[in-house]
Amino acid sequence: MIRTEIRKGFYLDSVALMRAARSIAELPGIEDAGMMIGTPANKEILREAGLLDEAGTQAGPGDLVIALRARSSAAAAAAMTEARRLLDQPRRSEDSDTSWQPRTLRAAMHQMPDANLALISVPGDFAAAEARKALRRGLNVMIFSDNVPLAQEAALKCEARDRGLLVMGPDCGTAIIGGVPLAFANSIPRGEVGIIGASGTGIQEVSCLIANGGCGISHAIGTGGRDLSAAIGGITTLAAIDLLDNDASTRHVIVISKPPAPEVAKHVLARAGKSSKPFTVCLIGGKPETDLPANVRFVGTLTEAAEAVLGRKIGTYQDTLPKSTNAKLIRGLFCGGTLCSEAQLILQRSGLDVVSNAPILATGWLDTKGDSHILIDLGDDRFTRGRPHPMIEPATRDALLGDALVDDTVGVIMLDVILGWGIHPDPAGHLVRALKDRSGVRPVIVASVIGTEADPQVRSSQVRKLTDAGIIVASSNANAAEIALQCVR
Amino acid sequence: MEKIEKANAEALRRLLVGEPVLIDVVPAGEAIEGLGKHHILHAGPPIIWERMCGPLRGAIMGIAVFEGWAEDLKDAAAKAEAGTFRFEPNHDYDAVGPMTGMTTQGQPVLVIENRTFGNRAYCAINEGLGKVMRFGGNDAEVLARLAWLRDTLGPALGRAIRETGGIPLKPIIARGLTMGDEMHQRNVACSSLLLRILAPPLARISKDSEALARCLDFIGKNDQFFLNVAMAVGKALTDPARGIEGCSLVTAMCRNGTDFGIRVSGTGDTWFTAPVEMPVGLYFPGYTVNDANPDMGDSAIVETVGLGAFAMAAAPAVVGFIGAGPASGAVRFTRAMGEITAGNNPEWTIPTLDGWGVPTGIDVRLVVETGIVPNINTGIAHRKPGVGQVGAGVVKAPMPCFIQALEAFAAKLGVVY
Amino acid sequence: MVSEDKPTDAKKTVSLLDQPLRVINVGLERFAEDLAAHGTTVQQVQWVPPAGGDARLADLLSKVGT
Numbered sequence: 001m002i003r004t005e006i007r008k009g010f011y012l013d014s015v016a017l018m019r020a021a022r023s024i025a026e027l028p029g030i031e032d033a034g035m036m037i038g039t040p041a042n043k044e045i046l047r048e049a050g051l052l053d054e055a056g057t058q059a060g061p062g063d064l065v066i067a068l069r070a071r072s073s074a075a076a077a078a079a080m081t082e083a084r085r086l087l088d089q090p091r092r093s094e095d096s097d098t099s100w101q102p103r104t105l106r107a108a109m110h111q112m113p114d115a116n117l118a119l120i121s122v123p124g125d126f127a128a129a130e131a132r133k134a135l136r137r138g139l140n141v142m143i144f145s146d147n148v149p150l151a152q153e154a155a156l157k158c159e160a161r162d163r164g165l166l167v168m169g170p171d172c173g174t175a176i177i178g179g180v181p182l183a184f185a186n187s188i189p190r191g192e193v194g195i196i197g198a199s200g201t202g203i204q205e206v207s208c209l210i211a212n213g214g215c216g217i218s219h220a221i222g223t224g225g226r227d228l229s230a231a232i233g234g235i236t237t238l239a240a241i242d243l244l245d246n247d248a249s250t251r252h253v254i255v256i257s258k259p260p261a262p263e264v265a266k267h268v269l270a271r272a273g274k275s276s277k278p279f280t281v282c283l284i285g286g287k288p289e290t291d292l293p294a295n296v297r298f299v300g301t302l303t304e305a306a307e308a309v310l311g312r313k314i315g316t317y318q319d320t321l322p323k324s325t326n327a328k329l330i331r332g333l334f335c336g337g338t339l340c341s342e343a344q345l346i347l348q349r350s351g352l353d354v355v356s357n358a359p360i361l362a363t364g365w366l367d368t369k370g371d372s373h374i375l376i377d378l379g380d381d382r383f384t385r386g387r388p389h390p391m392i393e394p395a396t397r398d399a400l401l402g403d404a405l406v407d408d409t410v411g412v413i414m415l416d417v418i419l420g421w422g423i424h425p426d427p428a429g430h431l432v433r434a435l436k437d438r439s440g441v442r443p444v445i446v447a448s449v450i451g452t453e454a455d456p457q458v459r460s461s462q463v464r465k466l467t468d469a470g471i472i473v474a475s476s477n478a479n480a481a482e483i484a485l486q487c488v489r
Numbered sequence: 490m491e492k493i494e495k496a497n498a499e500a501l502r503r504l505l506v507g508e509p510v511l512i513d514v515v516p517a518g519e520a521i522e523g524l525g526k527h528h529i530l531h532a533g534p535p536i537i538w539e540r541m542c543g544p545l546r547g548a549i550m551g552i553a554v555f556e557g558w559a560e561d562l563k564d565a566a567a568k569a570e571a572g573t574f575r576f577e578p579n580h581d582y583d584a585v586g587p588m589t590g591m592t593t594q595g596q597p598v599l600v601i602e603n604r605t606f607g608n609r610a611y612c613a614i615n616e617g618l619g620k621v622m623r624f625g626g627n628d629a630e631v632l633a634r635l636a637w638l639r640d641t642l643g644p645a646l647g648r649a650i651r652e653t654g655g656i657p658l659k660p661i662i663a664r665g666l667t668m669g670d671e672m673h674q675r676n677v678a679c680s681s682l683l684l685r686i687l688a689p690p691l692a693r694i695s696k697d698s699e700a701l702a703r704c705l706d707f708i709g710k711n712d713q714f715f716l717n718v719a720m721a722v723g724k725a726l727t728d729p730a731r732g733i734e735g736c737s738l739v740t741a742m743c744r745n746g747t748d749f750g751i752r753v754s755g756t757g758d759t760w761f762t763a764p765v766e767m768p769v770g771l772y773f774p775g776y777t778v779n780d781a782n783p784d785m786g787d788s789a790i791v792e793t794v795g796l797g798a799f800a801m802a803a804a805p806a807v808v809g810f811i812g813a814g815p816a817s818g819a820v821r822f823t824r825a826m827g828e829i830t831a832g833n834n835p836e837w838t839i840p841t842l843d844g845w846g847v848p849t850g851i852d853v854r855l856v857v858e859t860g861i862v863p864n865i866n867t868g869i870a871h872r873k874p875g876v877g878q879v880g881a882g883v884v885k886a887p888m889p890c891f892i893q894a895l896e897a898f899a900a901k902l903g904v905v906y
Numbered sequence: 907m908v909s910e911d912k913p914t915d916a917k918k919t920v921s922l923l924d925q926p927l928r929v930i931n932v933g934l935e936r937f938a939e940d941l942a943a944h945g946t947t948v949q950q951v952q953w954v955p956p957a958g959g960d961a962r963l964a965d966l967l968s969k970v971g972t
Contacts, residue, residue: 009860011954013934039959061959062860100824101952103859107828108930112949116922119941121933122953129968130932130953139930140922144937166922180927180946183937219923247923421940490971737970858956858967895966904969906962 003068003076004055005083010064011037012087014123017064018388020086022395024068027082029075033068035083037061045385105133119182120169121145127170128152135160135167143169143224144183150231153224157235166239172222173200176207184391186420187454191216193309194250196240198223198257201336202284202302204420204450205477206254209306209314211452212459218250219243228260234268241268245275253279254305258341258360259286272296280308284341285360301342303478315475321486322444322472327411328488331404331443332375332481333397335390336450339416339477340377346481347373357382371409376400391423394430401434405442412444412484416477419451419462428462432469444487445471448480490902493755493854496736500754501831501850504738504794507726508604511656511718514647516639518594520611521582525594527558530579532590532787533745534760538569538576542746544625544782547874548589549574551627555635556595562627580741580752583728584611585720585787588623588870589746596635597643599718601658603725610724612717614638614646617710618878625874642704649690656686658722662796663837665715666847671804672719673788673797674811674866674881679715684708716788723790732757737898738831739851742793742863742886746785751890753853756897763889768869770882771812782872784884789865795834795847798864798883799826803839803847811866811881822864822883823848829855829863853898856891 012020017035024033034051036042038059046052051067059065066083070076102108109115118134120127124147131141135156148170160167168175174197175182179190186204188211195217197203203220210217221240228234237255244250253275260268260283272279273293280297282305288298299305307313330347334340337358344363347354355364358377366374378390378397390396397415404413417427424430428449435445447466451459463473474480518524529549538546550565553574559565568574579586586592591613598611616634620626650656661682662670668678688705695701708714727740736754743750750760765784772778791797801808802823805816813822820841827833831850838844851863862885869880899905929948931938938950957963 009958011959013953015934015936037955037959061961062955062957063959100821100827101950102824103828103861103952103954104855105930105932105951106855107824108932108949108951110827112928112930112947115928115930115949116925117927118930118932119937121931121937123955126955129956134930134932144933177922177927180941180944182929182941243923421944422936490969493970854967854970857963860954860958892963895963895970899966899970902970904966906965 001070001073001076002051002053003070003080004053005066005080006038006055006059007064007066007087009062010087011062012064013121015388015392018393020083022393023086024079024083027075027079029071030079031069031071033079033083035064035066038063038065105130105137109137115139117142117177119144121183124148124170128156131156131167132159135163135165138163138165140166141168142172142175142182142222143167144172145169146171150226153226154232157232161235161239166221166243167236168222169224171226172224174203174220175222176203176217176220178219181421184418184420184422185220186211186450186452188220188452189216189454190249191218192249192251193217194244194247194253195220196223196237196244196253196255197221198225198227198237199338201416201418201450202256202282202338204336204418205302205339206256206282206305208450208452209303209476210309213306213310213314215310218247228257228264228268230261230264234260234264237268238271241271241275245277251277252309253277254309255279255281256302256305256338257283258338259283265289269293269296280305284338285345301345301478302338303476306476314479316479317472317474317483321483323487327409327443329371329409330373330375330412330414330484330488331407331410332373332414332484333400333404334375334377334414334416335379335397335418336416337377337379339448339450340375342477343414343481344375346478347375347485350485352485375414391418394424394427398434405435410443412446412487414480414484415445415447417447417449417462417466419449419455419457419459421456423457426457426462428457428465431471432465435469446474446480446483446487447471448474448477450477492735492902493737496733496755497738497831497850497852500730500733500736500738503606503730504726504849505832505834505836506605507729509601509658509722509725510604511599511650511658512602513600513650514597514614514643515600516594516643517584517592517596517598517611517613520598520600520609521584521592524582524592527573528575528577528593529553530577530582530584530586530590530592531745532579532586532588532785533743534748534750534762535578536576536745536747540747542782542785543872544870544874545589545746545785547625547627548591548622549576551622551631552591552593554627555632556593578743579787580724580743581758583609583724585724585743585790586613587615587716587720587788588786588868589625590787591622595639597639597647599721601718601721601725602655603729606729608725608728610721610728612721612724614643615711615714615717617707618713620875620877624870624877626877627875631875641700642707645691645694645700645704646687648694649687652690652694653686656683658718659836662719662722666800666803666837667840669804669806671797671800671807671866673716673791674868675804675807676715676719677712679719680708680712683715683718719791719796720788723794723796726794727790730754735902737853739793739853742789742865743787744785744789746783749784749887749890751886751894753894753898756894756901759897761890761893761897763887763893766885766887768867768880768882768884769812770869770880771810772869772880773878776871776879780871780879782870784865784867785870786867788867789863789886792863792865793851795830795837795849798822798866799830799849800837800839800847801866802842807866811883813883825861826863828859828861853891853894856888857895860888862886862888862891
């Protein structure tokens with residue numbers, strides 16, 4: 001049976017709601033539960049999940065729908081009581097404090113007039129409006145939200161440029177400014193390398209490799225995934241180059257992106273060429289330009305970018321690799337889109353046939369049948385619609401992992417285990433528990449662990465959990481792809 | 490939109506530079522042009538007899554008898570139904586009145602002049618607590634008190650005030666804020682401060698020490714005496730901000746026990762109304778929410794200028810009195826109102842907020858955007874006429890008023906969906 | 907639209923890299939909690955959709971902007 005409760009005029013952020021819904025779903029006698037704001041899109045998600053009844057249909061975009069599917073009335077009643085308790089418990093920030101929690105940026109600035117950065121993670125439809133308000137109040141902006149219309153991004157970045165302010169994003173998952181991790185980011189020691197990245201997990205991988213190699217970064221500036229498109233023209237990338245160029249602590253700059261629009265690439269390279277600092281430009285899936293400025297070097301993988309500033313190769317896996325059984329296919333399940341792209345690149349280079357839901361270059365689309373190696377980007381809309389991002393909730397990967405484990409054709413499974421702030425407290429632990437029921441024959445599992453010792457999850461402890469469970473831990477994502485290759489040869 | 494920001498800045502400026510001075514007490518008929526026979530001004534937006542609540546009807550019947558326009562209450566009711574009387578909002582005549590808010594030609598009204606702009610505002614003298622016309626009381630005792638106000642206290646106050654040359658009211662309010670008043674549910678400090686100023690001139694003009702004693706006693710026993718003064722201050726400060734093109738700030742909020750009405754500067758004198766809400770608060774012993782009358786009175790004009798619930802942080806004692814949580818939570822109310830206002834009043838500051846001025850200038854755009862409606866600290870009347878106050882609480886201004894106002898305001902600027 | 911070669915006002919923007927971050931977080935509360943745990947000065951905004959999610963009113967509001 002379906003039980004629904006509507007709270008009129010109630011709003012809570014999507015992550016908090018998903019967490020609450022998940023804990024309700026785990027109660028005895030409950031098959032599934034959802035807590036969503038009553039927008040048409042969300043009601044459709046609830047309907048598809050078999051959680052929408054008449055009352056839920058009537059909910060409006062300003063209302064919260066609490067829906068559960070239970071095996072008995074008693075279970076439903078108990079679960080609904082718990083749901084109410086979860087929603088009504090005082091927010092941590094309001095606990096014993098009787099001060100007002102501002103509802104608007106405007107009021108927040110009454111309480112913090114000298115703020116210098118707005119971090120925006122509201123639903124995409126509203127993000128640009130909030131960003132504009134922030135810019136007009138003299139704040140730099142980081143937009144974590146995605147699904148912001150391209151035209152709005154262009155308008156914002158033009159306005160930011162005129163005001164001498166920086167817009168990181170939209171869809172900027174990672175930044176590190178002055179050693180402070182913002183959104184999904186790692187604890188990285190301070191050092192001389194400045195990073196400009198169109199990809200969050202790309203920034204994470206490179207910054208962690210640098211940290212684990214004994215060096216540090218000055219700042220990591222996220223630009224959002226579309227900054228280097230023709231429509232945007234690299235406004236933030238160019239502003240970031242200016243900033244790092246003028247930053248005394250930065251001695252080397254790494255730029256990470258997928259291949260930019262050609263005109264934009266020209267501008268960016270020309271600007272990099274004007275700097276006296278060495279630049280390493282990492283374009284996943286890109287080809288080196290024919291005439292690069294003297295201070296600019298091209299690399300094709302994230303590992304190579306880190307190696308360029310470390311000045312040495314990053315160690316590869318030393319122990320003997322297991323040979324997989326007759327199964328010869330690689331299955332990659334990635335939380336990081338750029339990590340998925342990098343893996344595709346490395347497999348393609350070795351002549352393998354690869355398909356993906358986020359294909360680059362010669363990779364085919366996931367839907368094509370056949371005996372291909374399959375690399376999946378779990379951060380893709382198709383998987384994240386109505387569900388938490390796998391970096392926040394590793395269980396989102398569990399179903400596909402389960403499929404891969406029982407798939408006779410799969411010889412190696414590749415996984416990225418991403419650590420850092422804003423991220424699940426124990427991804428390795430979760431993974432190991434998901435594998436526990438599988439004894440006996442299973443595919444080889446290769447993982448790369450993106451994180452540092454200073455991260456909340458503590459890299460070495462996560463690595464130990466994985467190796468104790470018989471998982472091969474590579475030294476980087478690129479290295480993991482190479483290991484997977486060797487296992488299936 | 491820049492035009493709107495400029496208009497709002499001008500309106501806020503006008504609100505803040507007003508200098509309200511208590512200059513006189515005179516019969517309403519002398520002070521208010523056009524207020525004649527059968528003309529009964531009431532609190533709230535316009536309303537017809539058929540839709541009025543019990544206390545409001547009770548007050549109308551009583552005042553009709555008081556003014557000699559009806560023989561008795563029954564006659565008054567019949568005449569009211571027959572359309573003999575002209576009912577209009579206080580607000581349309583430069584006046585305000587608490588609860589039922591009766592203003593008629595024979596009653597003495599406080600006269601407050603805004604020295605900066607020259608406009609005036611009027612409010613009757615507060616009758617005190619218990620069975621009074623403000624709560625719909627209309628028996629012989631109520632009318633006798635009104636007669637005493639008309640014949641004795643009113644004229645005495647008028648003379649005494651004229652003697653002083655005018656009493657500036659902003660400094661009294663500023664002081665009251667540091668003494669635990671918010672000028673809506675709590676006025677005891679300001680009432681006391683005003684009495685200190687009035688007592689000597691009252692004594693000087695008095696020829697009869699018993700009469701003087703009665704006057705001093707009447708004012709001294711009424712903790713809410715200053716409410717009516719504060720209301721007229723609110724009216725005097727907001728009127729110059731009316732009718733500014735492109736301005737989205739609220740210039741009036743009021744209720745008549747049935748409807749809640751607001752006016753917005755940029756849309757002139759149009760009322761945007763919606764059903765009043767029920768106050769949420771504490772009831773005096775013996776009374777419950779079933780006894781409560783819906784919200785009424787022009788006293789929300791004090792919230793319109795940043796006092797009352799907007800200044801709650803200055804009056805932690807009120808929070809408990811109105812059942813709105815722990816006294817330590819008073820700050821939250823004021824901060825919340827900071828979400829929907831254009832600015833702060835540097836002359837009316839709150840000690841516990843390190844001198845943050847009361848949030849002033851309600852912007853309808855911010856109300857609709859944030860979903861935060863103005864809070865109003867209010868007394869709760871018994872729904873039967875004349876019983877009196879049965880509790881106190883916080884009432885919210887209804888959101889539909891602000892939505893209607895926003896749509897009309899936008900339409901006037903040529904902006905549509 | 908390709909960006910013109912307008913130099914950014916690097917002097918103004920350099921303050922973001924040079925001064926300690928003072929962040930206003932609009933959205934996921936988790937980010938504010940993490941920043942606070944890290945010792946960064948952060949103010950959380952309890953954001954709600956404008957006009958309670960009413961698209962028509964939100965549209966009007968954006969046109970008479972606050």
